[in-house]
Amino acid sequence: MADADTILIIGAGQAGAVAAATLRELGHEGAITLVGQEAHAPYERPPLSKDALQTADAHGRTSVHPEDFYERQRITLLTGTEVVRIDAGRRIARLADGRDLPYSRCLLATGGRARELPGLPRGTPGVHYIRTLDDAAALRAGLAPQTRVAVIGGGFLGLEVASTARALGAEVTVLESAPRLLERVLPEALSDWLAERARHAGVDLRLGARIAGCDRQPQADAAVRRQARFLITLQDAATVAADIVVVAIGLTPEVSLAVQAGLALDPANGGIAVNAACRSSDPHLYAAGDCASQHRSRLGMALRLESWQNANEQARAAAAGMLGQPAPAEPYPWFWTDQYGCNVQMLGLPQPGLVYACRGVPQAQAETPRFIWLGHRDGVPVHAIAVNAGGDLRQLRVLFEQAIAIDPQRYADETVALKPLVKACQQRAATT
Ligand SMILES: Cc1cc2nc3c(=O)[nH]c(=O)nc-3n(C[C@H](O)[C@H](O)[C@H](O)COP(=O)(O)OP(=O)(O)OC[C@H]3O[C@@H](n4cnc5c(N)ncnc54)[C@H](O)[C@@H]3O)c2cc1C
Structure with missing residues (x-):
């Protein structure tokens, strides 16, 4: 069993890094261990579909905290390290290398995974998903003037990638299956406005576009103009030739550790159910960020939000909660996007x-x-x-x-x- 003051944070992303810093700001003197699967120290993801697609050395500029921050704050940062199991009864987390980390309280800040499109899985040459710094670097290497880019999914992420790719001179087609853009978050007039803006920037935006198939090595033919790596066929028989395909069809919250530890999930959105203090159904386990579904008293419902602000606010609430301090006032959801x-x-x-x-x-x-x-x-x-x-x-x-x-x-x-x-x-x- 851990020292009463040992706090473990699983997931060294936005929420994990902000929670670690907030614990120190709020006066926590005990041990803090921040464990992250990725090789990088915590970084911010918003630039990945924007500036980081245009410039080579993005990491220095997207870091959540300066390089020496963790040492100065006595936070043990374990990068390239995966937690594979939580023994909630004994309050121990097991690492992939077999080590055990005991905790008194633990924050799950595990984010989520880009949802995969069957038929175009991660790892297929020319197919890109965009969640990590490494994903952004791989996509950047494939973007050049005249590259034909097919973006599958006209959500915020897909539209941002399309905008950046256009700015780099690529030929971009966005395939969105819904009849209008962002129909769950924008009123119709704004969806139409955004569609017009994207088209004005030169994006070939196809709404109501349902994919029937994707031929990975199509033969060059007149319709395709020059040899393309992909030929996407839509249900209305239209075709889209592409050199690279970016799949941006949403996120699956990373809750496998929570499921294994027996935590309650929100059936409506799949997130880890937490209260205003970000406490889960286990009083020693907390959750924050993209993986958490939090009850909002102002709205009278639980929400799982995927935004930078939400990750920061919930990280602060979780830090206060783990220290038994009052939760900050409930924030109003706020989100931004940069495009066109x-x-x-x-x-x-x-x-x-x-x-x-x-x-x-x-x-x-x-x-x-x-x-x-x-x-x-x-x-x-x-x-x-x-x-x-x-x-x-x-x-x-x-x-x-x-x-x-x-x-x-x-x-x-x-x-x-x-x-x-x-x-x-x-x-x-x-x-x-
Ligand atoms: C390309 C892109 C652009 C975005 N643009 C915007 C924007 O313009 N505006 C905005 O508001 N939001 C934007 N967002 C959303 C915002 O970045 C996220 O909501 C935020 O990063 C969520 O933070 P998080 O800490 O919950 O998850 P993450 O930042 O994803 O961090 C989770 C970390 O946990 C690690 N992890 C998972 N499981 C384990 C395990 N078992 N062991 C160890 N580590 C583990 C993961 O590897 C990951 O590093 C964007 C996101 C992306 C991907």
Whole structure:
């Protein structure tokens, strides 16, 4: 059995690295061991589909903490090391090399795996999945002007890869099976706007595209122009020739250790079920980040989110929870993506029955469009999508957090300055 102060963190990614740092900030003096399967020290993943596809030495710039941080903070970082089993009764984690690590409390920050497409598995020459720094390096090596890239999946990741590949001069086709882009997170007008933006950037975007088959070494023919490595056939008999294929069809949460340890999972999303303190059904085991499903009191439901902010917030909540300190206030979900020259930020989540008001002009072909769509219920903001307008979104955040109404017409009127308008809403709410 471990010393009462020994904390083990499994998964040296975003959540694991932030949790380790937060434990020290909150005054934990005992041992911290951070175990990660990958060969690299913890790094941030968002650049992997953006800058890291364009520049060779990405790791230094994407590290979560400086190189000497772990030593300075007395955090034992074991890279290239997999935990293969948890004995929850005896509170011991077994490593692949046979070593046992006892713990008093343990955080599962195991993230997830890129979902594989049957028929185009990982390791197939010319087929890329993008989850790790090594994945990004392999894809970068395959991207060049005129390379024909077929991106399967028009989610955030697929669209970002398509945008970066276009910027590098590749010929890009995106195959999305749904009738519109990001239909679960964007209102229809925004999906259409994004589709137009991608097409304006030169992406051949095929919506409602269902793959019937993929021939891996097709013969050159007139339709294919020059020899291609792949010929993808769609159900409507259209074909797409490609030199490389990027599969971006979502993520499977990595919960195998949790299953083996007997932890409760959320049947709706497959994540490890945790409370506000990120504690699982075992009081000594916590979970945070992409692998965790956390109950949100504001929304009255559990959510498993795959975002940088969520990994950071839950890591901080888990660190506080493991030390018996109060959980930080429940955050509002926030997410960003960079594509086609736009920084798109989203606050809150879409819900049925929201009415949207737009501030700014959503012109897809403008060089730098700037606007915010605000989804509200009787004026109370619930969901926002800001395009190149992160500063304005920050002004609005307080209205979300305190459920304060804003007049949608005045909001949409750009001649009305936003900061004083938000202040007036706050003052009115304080006096009523
Ligand atoms: C290409 C890409 C672009 C993204 N862009 C954005 C963006 O623009 N905006 C945004 O908000 N979010 C973005 N995200 C999402 C964000 O990066 C993730 O939500 C975040 O990294 C999740 O952190 P995590 O710690 O939960 O998981 P991860 O960062 O995936 O870390 C989990 C780690 O655990 C390790 N591990 C798993 N099992 C074991 C085991 N048994 N033993 C040891 N180690 C193990 C894994 O190898 C991995 O290193 C992006 C993600 C990707 C992949």
